[in-house]
Amino acid sequence: MPHTFSRNDPSHNLRKQMMTRRNTISMFGNRLTQTIRQLGSLSRVGIALLGIGFAAHGFHAEEVHAEERASGSDAASETESNADPNAALLVADSIAKDLRYLTSEKLAGRSAVGPEILKAAEYIADRYREMGLETRLYGDSPMQPVEMATGSQPTSAEDNGLRWWTPGEEPAEIQLDDQFMPLAIGSTQGDVEADIVWVGYGIQAPDLGYDDYAAVKESQSVKSADGEGSVEGKIVMMLRKEPGFADPESPFDGVKNTRHAFFDTKISTAIDQGAVGVLFVNDPASIELGLKAVDNQYAAEDRRLNALLAQRNALPAEATNLRSSLTEKIDQVQEMLGNRERERDRASWGLLGVAEAGTRPRKGDEKITDPHTGKSTRRPAIPVASISREAADRLLKQMASISAADDDEGSNSDSEDSRTIFAKGLAAVEAAIDSDYKPRAIDSPGLRGRLKVGLTNATATSPNVIGVLEGKGKLADETVVIGAHYDHVGMGGIGSLAPGTVEVHNGADDNASGTATMLAVANRVVSELSDQSDHRRIVFIAFTGEERGLLGSKYYCSQPRFPMSKTVTMLNMDMVGRLRDNELTVYGTGTSDGFESLIQGLNSDMEQSSRPFKLNLVSTGYGPSDHASFYEAGVPVLFFFTGLHSDYHRPSDDFEKLNLDGMTRITDIVSQAANRVATMEQRPSYTQTNKDFQIRRQLSVVLGIRLDPETNSVAAVMDPSAAKQGGIQVGDQLIKAGDRTIRSANDLREELRPKSPGDSLRLTIQRDGNEMDLDVRLRAR
Template identity: 45%
Template sequence: METLNECKVMASLPLVTRAVIAWLVVAAASITSTRSIAESPTDSDRESVQLKRLREDVAYLASEELRGRSVADDTILLAADYIADRMNNVGLDTTSFGGSPFQQVAISLGPQAGPAANNRVVIRIEPQAPDAQGSAGESDSPNEADHRGTAIVADLGDGMNPMAIGSTRGQLTGPVVFAGYGITAPKLGYDDYSGIDVAGSIVVIMRKEPQANDPDSRFDGTKNTRHAFFSTKIQNAIRHGASAIIFVNDRDSISEKVDDQKRRIAAELERRETIQKQIAGLPAEATNSRETLAKRIAGIDSMVESMTADLQRIQRGVLGISDAGDRPPSAPGEPVVSIPVVSIARDLVDQMTRQTTGKTVGELEASIHQSLRPASEVLSGVSITMAVDMKEGNRESPNVVGVLEGRGPMASETVVVGAHYDHVGMGGVGSLAPGTIAVHNGADDNASGTAAMLATAAAMVQRLADVPDHRRIVFIAFTGEERGLLGSKYYVRHPRFSIDATVAMINLDMVGRVRDNELTVYGTGSADSIESIVDAANAETQFDLFKVPTGYGPSDHQSFYEVGVPVLFFFTGLHNDYHRPSDDFGKIDFGGLTRITDITCNSTFELATRRERPRYAVTDRQVQIRRQMTAFLGVTLSDRGDQVAITGLTPGGPAEQSGIRVGDRLNTIAGKPIRRSSDVLERLRNQSPGDEVKIEVFREGKSVLLVPRLVARPDR
């Protein structure tokens, strides 16, 4: 894996040099592929070359070396160079922007911490007289006595984080007050600031509010009131004259994150065991397969090591820089009022509260929950020096554009085929594995779509070589999709070719996990003829298409649809690896990806050559993103009129264990009626492994209610 410094050196090299270095990864295969095409291969040869290129492209883009292709990381430039070189090699024009394929996009990275030396908290605890606070001189912590009269340092990322919701810069020293939950709620008869003066002090405030999850609480209990919001607590602290805030994460939130992290570690270890069994079952001569699987195990080991280190940080409860959101803007004409806000580890707060109260923050938390009485107190003998330094991160990242020029009367019109190539890097913004610092490879999201886009480009160069009249096709690898469709939004505002003359856009995003032969297609109602084009394109590939009329949705096609361009969006569904480190190369279905490339090619060819351009149509903005079915019931079904019969059971499966029998007729699942087998699949699609689902069946003229606990669906 290349270091960050090495990536910066690469970023400073000329484009041609960078492209050559990136391309060396697959140079030999490139020569073989190009030679095969040049020698007029058979259809079988083309399929073999296409599959090989798809595998090579996904392998490189999802490699550890690219560290997840975050727009905040210099490795995004290596990915851009690779894509540009691939476009050039298949025969596209890559000179659209001053002789370059790169359309630079300005991207805001949000608040970023400055130097570590400018972001730290130093806690000073003065020794107390032996009789002060009674038992305050005793401690269950073996290290606490060592800290008395000394300074405890919480460094950036190790016990402390500045928070973007507070001041971006500041340094101060002050006394410390424990202010409970930082709530003033007269209507609820609760005030953490009652009888205590915090003016000029640094206040320590716990996250959320008292008696969470207690339906009998004066607070709502079952859900947060406004008093639980970070912004409410901050404004209340400012009104009471506090100079800075230290937030302490609550136990329930920490436990939830700890449990989630442990589950992810267990899942990766289970995956490692599965791969180990695959290796054990290989014949002696399968050296390449053994080597590939060994690399996957090494990657899992590295990931588990990182995740285990993250677990220790999660257990300490330090909040992330953006966990509370950004500082809200002031109303027009009002001055900006903000104070420094940080989060520190609970164990460090324990050392402060024990000094004066004799209790840990957990004990204070429990006391407030039980009595609903504030436990606020000046922490005498404790002072803090705090420094925060944050800045708005900005950088440029390129869309990569390759053009296949048109011919004849339609040459001035354009079809766009696009896919985003950025992902979420090592975690952080966009990651669904909070706190984890590990490569989020993004093999499905969206190395798969980028690879299919490149394969479509290669195929279109060949298929249109002798066609005298066809539209221009513009192939775009978009940057910044994970930050809010930034690359595609920028392109439609600054198009290389007129948007008015752009007849359609095809988007490929997460197309590497075909399951049950399903392919979801969004945008089938975005133009009058678009659905018939997809149906015709599918005549060869024979997917079970799930058509969604809307042209909206959280991917790059929406940017085009919003400016009047009909769209198609191919998608194989959300899965449990989405935006997690486990979205890796070994889980891509390359047979399915090849077929998706074929339906994309067929659709693109039709849009490029048919005389009449699709007429834009208005669709509903409401979008529900379809997920893959991950839960397993263990039944075989048969449609019989308007009823669905159970014709088989998986031995030991959830259905059999719950008492479902062969011959039962399904009436409802989760309270919703069942009329066809497809209804069963849709009900289960919204369930997860571990869920208990109520199933009503008809048996011998009677209604029987059963509640199987679903399990994870076996791998295909």
């Protein structure tokens, strides 16, 4: 029989007893200021936090009803009278201390595949030990190692490279990282020796009047048995992209790539023509962009180095600890600058990265389905590599020499014009094709090459960090998991929404906030369950690899430390550091029959110690965070979340923007939920929910009006504001915003939620009996 979370349940009585002695967790006015002063960050953190608190009740927030503002003030007063300020300060200080470490520069953004993740893991493990949690779970360690793929990497210099020669000539050679790079879109292992043939852009598009392979066949003096020349059994060298890339008059698109420019299309065409290897040559525009990106990264790191050096030089002699910390950062930046210099060399050669053309290695024959024609064929895997423009230039000039020699013998069909163009090298051939959209081919029999590629799967290992509070009594054999991921996106790259930026992404909200709150919950739960005779085992897990696809939580669910069949609930905290407008979203309230009433009841009970949240309850147990791994394994879940914002996965997600008061209040509700689930007599039932989910975004724009809750008319207009500029007047009746009918301030709020500053919104109003449309340009809050 499903558990209904009755208030007569022993777990509810336990919670009521705890409420009389627990650490209440609310900070207002001078108490918040005092906490921030103790943390040494009044000037920035205090302003940010007080600003968030006041915004919830401010005139500019048109989505807040008048009576809600009044009740909010009463709640604040009640909190002032009932809260234990010393307990609140201790909780806030603990959370802030953990946040400061987890968001520090020394952790370099906590990439799951970087060495710094181990420092974060050790810190979390030490915090578990301080609380008295059991950490001897994997030998003497709390670390559950998780191996994750990081792509492909070359095996060795001996396995990778290109040599070419003509009879009687000394071979030329380019090597790994020196004008040669194997590409993961091709076979993982390959060693072929064959003639090298130039195939222009490697495009076969007769419907557009362009066919490189037809031109190659026409130019060849040695024909196949059916009288046609071919590239069968040969290594083909081709340009990236397509002719006239930036020309709107191109027979191709000219503005954006067509399918003929795709690496996959070019490789598939080459394989269809019988090629045994592919050499790609980068285009000048892509090289210029690559160099600019590297130069920008280098300049940013150089500025950072100079700033760090200036800080260190300004330190007094006795500041030895800070000097040591700055020296460590300086060493890291200098190492990065050295890496950028090597990257610039590769970029100047025009070499593609191993995974830049794609990351789908072909191992043996595989079935290929053309998405445009639906035709399926089986194609062999062939080695694919990127070579420098300098090497390609040498090869084309050598082809011209071979063609000229053959012409002296009377066996060459190439025109004098064709040989002249190829003798000038790569840039001339490229320009000729782009000028008239006619393929350029040359016959160069006897130019042999040996192409070698060797790639292996690259992996990294980082740990889930687990601490356990053992159960007691008749419930001891069952488990409640409380988790948060502690990894982020490191210095940018994979996962970053600041493309091209090489900068520490501290991930304060995502998800240092969840990790620090989980640690605060652990401390609270250990204390509150200490004298209970019956409660379930509580397993606290800091997950790795969430940013790479929930890898840590998926691994734990497949290799659990305690049986999944005995795991009754999972509570997840991800991005809980930006409470705004007092809105807390809880996903998973439909994953067990009593979860919705449980959360609503706990929230209502918060009136006795702090202001209740404005809850947004979402039924589904699916979604892009670690709770989904447990839900798919049959475990009911609850996921606490304060919303997406514009700093998500960007370097600007910093400590100073976090709402510590909100995090302490979230600590309270999560702790109480954990206590209830840990002590209830019956385990929560599992309920299937809809797989559809939508991640809730924080409101980031303001219209600048206040609606009368009785009449839904405009009661006030801010000046200046988007509404004022758009012509909204007091007394206007708001009928629609966009396509949404507005019946309440909440309707307007939900219409504004997905909008960004600068977006235009059409408002339909009624004024003096006449209906009209007004367009407003939304402003940032």
